[in-house]
Amino acid sequence: MKSPEEVLKHAEELRWQLPQNLHDRIAESIHGEAARIAGRSITRRGGNRRLAWQQKLDRILTNPWTAFPIMVSVLGAILWITIVGANVPSAMLATLLVDQGHALLADWFVAAGAPAWLRGLVVDGMYLATAWVVAVMLPPMAIFFPCFTLLEDFGFLPRVAFNLDRIFQKAGAHGKQALTMAMGLGCNAAGVVATRIIDSPRERLIAILTNNFSLCNGRWPTQILMASVFIGTLAPKGWGSSIAALSVLLVALLGFGFALLTSWMLARTVLRGEATSFSLELPPYRPPNFWRTLYNSLIDRTLIVLWRAVVFALPAGAVIWLCANIPVGDASLAAWFIHLTDPLAWTMGLTGVILLAYIVAIPANEIVVPTILMLTVLVTGTSGGEGAGVMFEADNETVRAILTAGGWTTLTAVCLMLFSLCHNPCSTTLYTIYRETRSVKWTAVSALLPLVMGIALCAIVAAIWRFLA
Amino acid sequence: MSAPDPHIPGEACLSCSSRFSQLRKLGLRVEESDYVIALAGNPNTGKTTVFNALTGLRMHTGNWPGKTISRAEGGFSYEGKNFKLVDLPGTYSLLSASPDEEVARTFLLFGQPDVTVIVVDATCMERNLNLALQVLQITRRAVLCLNLMDEARAHGIQVDVRNLARDLGIPVIPCAARSGEGVPELIREIAAMAKLVDALPPRRLPLEIPGLRLALDQTEADLTRCFPRLPQPRWVALRLLEGDREIMRAVRSGEIGTLNEPAGTPLTT
Numbered sequence: 244m245k246s247p248e249e250v251l252k253h254a255e256e257l258r259w260q261l262p263q264n265l266h267d268r269i270a271e272s273i274h275g276e277a278a279r280i281a282g283r284s285i286t287r288r289g290g291n292r293r294l295a296w297q298q299k300l301d302r303i304l305t306n307p308w309t310a311f312p313i314m315v316s317v318l319g320a321i322l323w324i325t326i327v328g329a330n331v332p333s334a335m336l337a338t339l340l341v342d343q344g345h346a347l348l349a350d351w352f353v354a355a356g357a358p359a360w361l362r363g364l365v366v367d368g369m370y371l372a373t374a375w376v377v378a379v380m381l382p383p384m385a386i387f388f389p390c391f392t393l394l395e396d397f398g399f400l401p402r403v404a405f406n407l408d409r410i411f412q413k414a415g416a417h418g419k420q421a422l423t424m425a426m427g428l429g430c431n432a433a434g435v436v437a438t439r440i441i442d443s444p445r446e447r448l449i450a451i452l453t454n455n456f457s458l459c460n461g462r463w464p465t466q467i468l469m470a471s472v473f474i475g476t477l478a479p480k481g482w483g484s485s486i487a488a489l490s491v492l493l494v495a496l497l498g499f500g501f502a503l504l505t506s507w508m509l510a511r512t513v514l515r516g517e518a519t520s521f522s523l524e525l526p527p528y529r530p531p532n533f534w535r536t537l538y539n540s541l542i543d544r545t546l547i548v549l550w551r552a553v554v555f556a557l558p559a560g561a562v563i564w565l566c567a568n569i570p571v572g573d574a575s576l577a578a579w580f581i582h583l584t585d586p587l588a589w590t591m592g593l594t595g596v597i598l599l600a601y602i603v604a605i606p607a608n609e610i611v612v613p614t615i616l617m618l619t620v621l622v623t624g625t626s627g628g629e630g631a632g633v634m635f636e637a638d639n640e641t642v643r644a645i646l647t648a649g650g651w652t653t654l655t656a657v658c659l660m661l662f663s664l665c666h667n668p669c670s671t672t673l674y675t676i677y678r679e680t681r682s683v684k685w686t687a688v689s690a691l692l693p694l695v696m697g698i699a700l701c702a703i704v705a706a707i708w709r710f711l712a
Numbered sequence: 713m714s715a716p717d718p719h720i721p722g723e724a725c726l727s728c729s730s731r732f733s734q735l736r737k738l739g740l741r742v743e744e745s746d747y748v749i750a751l752a753g754n755p756n757t758g759k760t761t762v763f764n765a766l767t768g769l770r771m772h773t774g775n776w777p778g779k780t781i782s783r784a785e786g787g788f789s790y791e792g793k794n795f796k797l798v799d800l801p802g803t804y805s806l807l808s809a810s811p812d813e814e815v816a817r818t819f820l821l822f823g824q825p826d827v828t829v830i831v832v833d834a835t836c837m838e839r840n841l842n843l844a845l846q847v848l849q850i851t852r853r854a855v856l857c858l859n860l861m862d863e864a865r866a867h868g869i870q871v872d873v874r875n876l877a878r879d880l881g882i883p884v885i886p887c888a889a890r891s892g893e894g895v896p897e898l899i900r901e902i903a904a905m906a907k908l909v910d911a912l913p914p915r916r917l918p919l920e921i922p923g924l925r926l927a928l929d930q931t932e933a934d935l936t937r938c939f940p941r942l943p944q945p946r947w948v949a950l951r952l953l954e955g956d957r958e959i960m961r962a963v964r965s966g967e968i969g970t971l972n973e974p975a976g977t978p979l980t981t
Contacts, residue, residue, distance in 0.1 A: 247963050250934045254952040257927040266954050268921050270807065277841035284876040285837055288868040396773070439782070439812045526756045527835070527863065532890060543772070 297528055301402070305525075310406045317399070318495065321390045323488035326467055326475075329382035330484075334639070336381060340374035360568075367621075368564025369557045375613030376556040377549065379464050384545045387463060391428065392540040396531035400425055404523060412518045414503050415510025417446035419521060420453070424502060427457030429544065431668050432675040434459075439679075445516045449506050451676055452689050455668045456502035458495055460548050461608030465663045466491045468612055472643045473656035490660070498664050505692065552609035559603055559610050560617070566599070567621035577622050591698060592658030592705030594650060596622065601662075606670045611663065616642065619649035654708050658701045665697030736789040737768030745787060745796035747906040752820055752847060753831035754840050755802030758859045760784075761889040762831055763799040766899065771799065783815055790903050798825065804839075806846045806947075807954075821850060821944050827905045828854040829898070834864035834871060834886070844880065845915070850944055852912035854882050855901045862888040881915055914946075927953055939968060 245253075262268060303309050348370055352362040394400070400422060408418030419441050427434025434454040441447040458466060467487070475487035510516065566577035574582070581595030588595045600614035646655075667690040668676070677686040751759045760773045760780050767786030773779065784799040800816035820828060830847055832840040847854060858871060877884040883901045887894030931949035935942055942948065948968065951959040962968040 245934055245938045247938055247966060250931070250938050251952070251960060251963060253934055254931050254949070257931060258953050258955060260923050261927060261953060262921060265921065265924075266807070269950070269954070270805075272920070273842055273845050277845055278838050280845075280876065280879045281838040281841055283879060284872040286870045286872075288870065294867060436782075524756065529863070539772075 300528060301525065304399075304402045305405055307406065310402070314403055314406065315492070315496070317394070319488060319492045321387065321394075322467075322491050322495075323484060324390060325383050325386045325463075326471060326488050326491070327484045328386045329467065330471065330639075332382040333378055336378040337375075340378055341371065344374055345371055363568060364561055364564050368562075368617075369560035371617060372560025372563060372610065372613050373553050373556040375616060376552045376610055379468060379612050380552055380609055381545070381549055383464050383467050384460055384548060385541060388429070388460070388540040388544045389537050392536050392544070393531045393533070396529065396536055398526050398528045401523060401525050405525060408523075410503065411506070414507040415516070415518050416449045416453075416503075416506040417441045417443065417518065417521065418523065420446070420450040420502075420506070423450050423454060424457045424499070427454045427459060429460055430548070431455055431457065431459045431672040435672060435675045435679055442521070443516075443519045445514050446519065448680065448685060449509050449514055451679060452509060452685070452692065453502040453505045455672065455689065455693050456498040456505070456664070458498055458664060459608065459669075459672075460544075461552070461611075461669065462663050463491075465608070465612050466494055466660055468642070469656045469660050469663075472639050472646070473651075473653050476643070477653065494660050494664050497661075501665065501696065505696075548609075552607060555607035556610050556613065559606070559614060562603055563614055563617050563621070566603075567618065575622070577618060581618075581622060590705065591662070591701035592654045592708065593662060593701065594655060596649060597655075597659060597662070601666060604669075605667070608663070608669050616645060619645055654705060657708075658705055661704060662697050662701050665693050665700055667691070667694045737766070744794055746793045747826040748796045748798065748823075749902055749906070750798045750800060750820060750823065750825035750828045751831060752800055752816060752828055752843070753802060753857075753859075754804055754833065754843055757802065757831045757833040757840065758889050759802065759831045760799055762829070762857060762859060762887070762895075762898075763797060765889045765892060765895050767797055780812075782812075783819060788899070790899055793903065793906070795902070795906070798823075803843065805843060806850075807951075820847065821947060824943050826853065827902055829857050829902060830854055831857045831859050834858045834860050835867055835869060837871070848880065848882070848915040850914060850947055852882060852914055853905055853908065855898070855905055856880060856882055856884040857889075857894075857898055858884055858886045859889055861886045861893065862891065881912075924953075935963075939966075942968060 258265075304313065345366065349362065349366050352366055403425065404418060404421040407421040411418050411420050420438075422440065423434050423437045426437040431454050434457060435451050438447045438450040438454070441450055470487035470490045471483070474490045475483035478486035510518075563577075566580070567575050569576045571579055577599060580599050583595070584598045585595040588598050596615055596618045600611055600618060603614050604611045667673070673686055673690055676689050677683070680686065751763055753759050756779070758773075760771050763769065763784065763786060764771055764773070766788050768788070769784075769786045771780075771784050771786075780799060780801045782801070786797050786799070788795050788797065798819065800819055801812040803813040803816040806817050806820065819825070828847055828851055830844045832844060844856060856876070858873070858876075861871075864871065871886065873884050873886055883905070885894050885898045885901055887898055889895060928946060928949050931952055932945045935945040935948055935952075939945075948959060948963070952963065959968070
């Protein structure tokens with residue numbers, strides 16, 4: 244029997260008798276053997292046209308002068324397709340679920356003789372929140388995700404990482420952070436898990452803390468709706484969708500800028516260190532398997548994310564309805580909160596309703612817009628039809644009408660887009676961050692850092708806007 | 713009576729084990745498995761595509777190295793036996809470390825799968841065979857899945873499969889997992905390898921480095937005396953002689969003896 248120390252000591256002695264460059268010689272002999280075996284079994288024939296066009300494409304996609312415009316326009320194009328494509332199905336779903344479905348369900352409850360509070364809680368609260376989530380979320384996701392997955396299958400992402408490597412390197416972060424941020428565009432929790440591809444703990448932590456600046460699928464619909472309803476309508480006729488897409492693109496790029504800035508700040512202060520180098524293989528371009536990709540991203544990503552949104556929307560709907568209907572003194576709970584936070588919200592260019600919505604929506608960003616709409620209707624008493632909490636004709640114009648009645652201006656929409664980009668991650672992401680870092684401190688930093696930045700950003704934008712106006 | 717219609721497969725065809733008829737994709741139901749199969753290979757060689765083809769699951773695939781970051785498990789049943797399939801993150805070699813590669817390495821070395829399927833990109837065999845040779849130093853209960861054959865053909869690359877199989881000493885199956893080409897053959901070979909009773913000696917590399925063999929023998933003997941249940945003592949011995957700090961630490965703390973159950977590696981700062 245030997246003790247571990249003795250084993251190590253003996254190995255140490257033996258090591259001195261071996262050649263110094265043992266590791267290299269072993270690697271060399273393995274490599275030599277691999278080359279010999281491959282050489283014996285492989286024959287190449289003729290010129291390679293496929294390789295030639297791949298190389299040509301790579302020259303364009305990795306040259307800084309052409310790569311950046313192409314990357315930005317590809318993202319812009321996807322956003323434009325999403326906005327244009329989602330408009331009609333969104334309106335149809337809203338008519339079906341929000342108008343007709345809601346009225347039908349309310350009639351059933353009346354016919355069944357259910358008490359008013361039960362009808363309010365279930366129909367005006369839980370059902371309506373869920374219906375809004377489906378109408379607002381489903382169409383943009385069903386278009387955005389497949390487009391993104393097709394690009395991923397084609398081999399576009401590693402090229403993006405390759406191009407951004409230099410920039411991240413300068414910020415003191417890891418080049419693979421570009422890949423994890425791209426994953427974050429789908430879901431920040433997934434992006435945080437993806438940081439495992441980064442070896443250095445310091446750079447991995449930077450990547451985790453800044454992943455939230457990638458707009459996730461819960462926030463794309465908020466951006467798209469605000470852009471379509473408030474910014475697109477400022478544009479001359481026919482240009483609405485393009486201007487809306489452009490403004491969402493700007494917010495996404497701003498998020499990228501914030502991620503870089505935050506990485507740079509962290510790498511200069513608390514997470515000081517040199518950026519490590521890495522090798523990234525550029526895979527060959529592969530034709531995406533179109534139908535399978537479409538099917539997979541619809542079934543797996545879209546429906547799973549939608550399911551998550553629905554699961555969170557049901558209780559959130561109940562909470563919203565209760566907030567708006569539980570009286571405290573002479574007003575409802577929600578009215579009190581909104582009244583108290585309105586001054587702070589005004590400074591940030593927002594409204595108290597939005598702040599309350601962001602508290603209700605901590606579990607899932609997906610339900611922000613439905614929450615805002617319902618709270619606005621319930622609290623301000625505005626509605627497109629009869630009674631509090633009931634909305635008809637839920638298209639973009641109605642949304643605009645409801646929100647304008649709630650005291651919204653273009654500034655509110657702009658600040659909401661900024662705050663949506665820049666606020667604490669959802670609870671799922673926070674939990675994932677805790678699981679990956681095993682640190683309460685860094686989880687708290689990842690929640691507070693973007694929140695403080697968001698509040699400051701909105702306040703500055705609102706101040707400048709009001710000064711100019 | 714007329715002659716049997718040649719387009720309708722006869723009974724013999726339907727029951728022939730070379731077809732899919734014996735395969736049941738079990739998805740996530742992997743509780744009671746008879747064999748554990750590991751999928752190893754360089755990054756972005758299509759391990760997850762092979763995994764999906766075998767299990768019927770739809771794990772996310774993407775055309776970039778590093779898409780799979782933790783191990784995924786799924787199952788299939790073939791000829792009455794249940795197989796648990798473990799999809800591992802890609803790794804270039806068993807000799808170096810990053811957290812995602814660590815998962816793959818620990819499982820291959822200490823998880824002791826019944827069969828290791830080495831997924832190889834047929835368009836860049838030379839580099840891919842590096843890892844294959846390293847895996848074969850550990851186990852010869854392996855099957856080489858020569859994936860992306862459709863791409864290799866488009867590149868004008870021809871592979872002499874029989875020659876390659878003879879050189880490596882394991883079955884080689886040309887596949888295009890994306891379209892399902894070669895998957896039935898792959899399953900058959902995996903099942904055959906899993907049922908193999910005879911112990912195949914690992915394939916030794918011709919390491920013509922003066923003194924290495926003797927030093928390896930001595931260190932391996934030391935390790936076996938100290939940790940009788942350690943799988944892969946020869947590999948650990950090689951790492952010790954190379955001065956791998958991580959392995960030295962694991963030996964010193966005795967942790968190396970408990971590596972059979974690999975856990976996720978939490979980030980420590």
